[in-house]
Amino acid sequence: xQSVTQLGSHVSVSEGALVLLRCxxxxxxxxxxxxxxxxxxxxxxxxLKYTSAATLVKGINGFEAEFKKxxxxxxxTKPSAHMSDxxxxxxxxxxxxxxxxxxxxxxxxxxxx
Amino acid sequence: xxxxxxxxxxxxxxxxxxxxxxxRSLDFQAxxxxxxxQFPKQSLMLMATSNEGSKATYEQGVEKDKFLINHASLTLxxxxxxxxxxxDSSFYICSASSLAGSMNEQFFGPxxxxxxx
Numbered sequence: 604x605q606s607v608t609q610l611g612s613h614v615s616v617s618e619g620a621l622v623l624l625r626c627x628x629x630x631x632x633x634x635x636x637x638x639x640x641x642x643x644x645x646x647x648x649x650x651l652k653y654t655s656a657a658t659l660v661k662g663i664n665g666f667e668a669e670f671k672k673x674x675x676x677x678x679x680t681k682p683s684a685h686m687s688d689x690x691x692x693x694x695x696x697x698x699x700x701x702x703x704x705x706x707x708x709x710x711x712x713x714x715x716x
Numbered sequence: 717x718x719x720x721x722x723x724x725x726x727x728x729x730x731x732x733x734x735x736x737x738x739x740r741s742l743d744f745q746a747x748x749x750x751x752x753x754q755f756p757k758q759s760l761m762l763m764a765t766s767n768e769g770s771k772a773t774y775e776q777g778v779e780k781d782k783f784l785i786n787h788a789s790l791t792l793x794x795x796x797x798x799x800x801x802x803x804d805s806s807f808y809i810c811s812a813s814s815l816a817g818s819m820n821e822q823f824f825g826p827x828x829x830x831x832x833x
Binding site: 635637639644645646648649652693702703704705706707708711 | 765811827
């Protein structure tokens, strides 16, 4: 069984500030972990993925995430928020890259001037 | 990157009619396709997984006779919502993956907004 918990359904940051979106997972096998972004009325776009290689994963648009097995976490960060980062972010886990995904409940990121 | 399309992007239908949504992998052969449903401001819930040429595997609580899934080719899967009712109104998203090569993720379509009047 696998599950994902995203702490904070809404996160608000100032433009230029650090973005930190939290994700904790539960998996009975070594997990594959993903972060997706969704803009209104659109599908999901992959930001980055962890597939058992380097624990610090760099993605698109300046985002990165670190896999910490001891903390069962995969938090998403970006050093400096931009207005265009405002969107819904989903963390997801699977037992294999092309296998069934289990999504977290999502975090709405708001970026303020 | 791999591209997945969905058609239509939005559809409005009357209660009691059936609606078909297509999901296509445009530049790769999708051995597996997934169908998700998303209610407003909520997460994606997996409805079913389909492998080319075989019957779909539905998640618990999803009505097989209500949501018919066909994965007839390696590039096309369809979801038919039969006898649609207002409670079926939702955002439906498909994704596709392949066992071939180094593909180790799902690629998502842009979604289909279904509104049942």
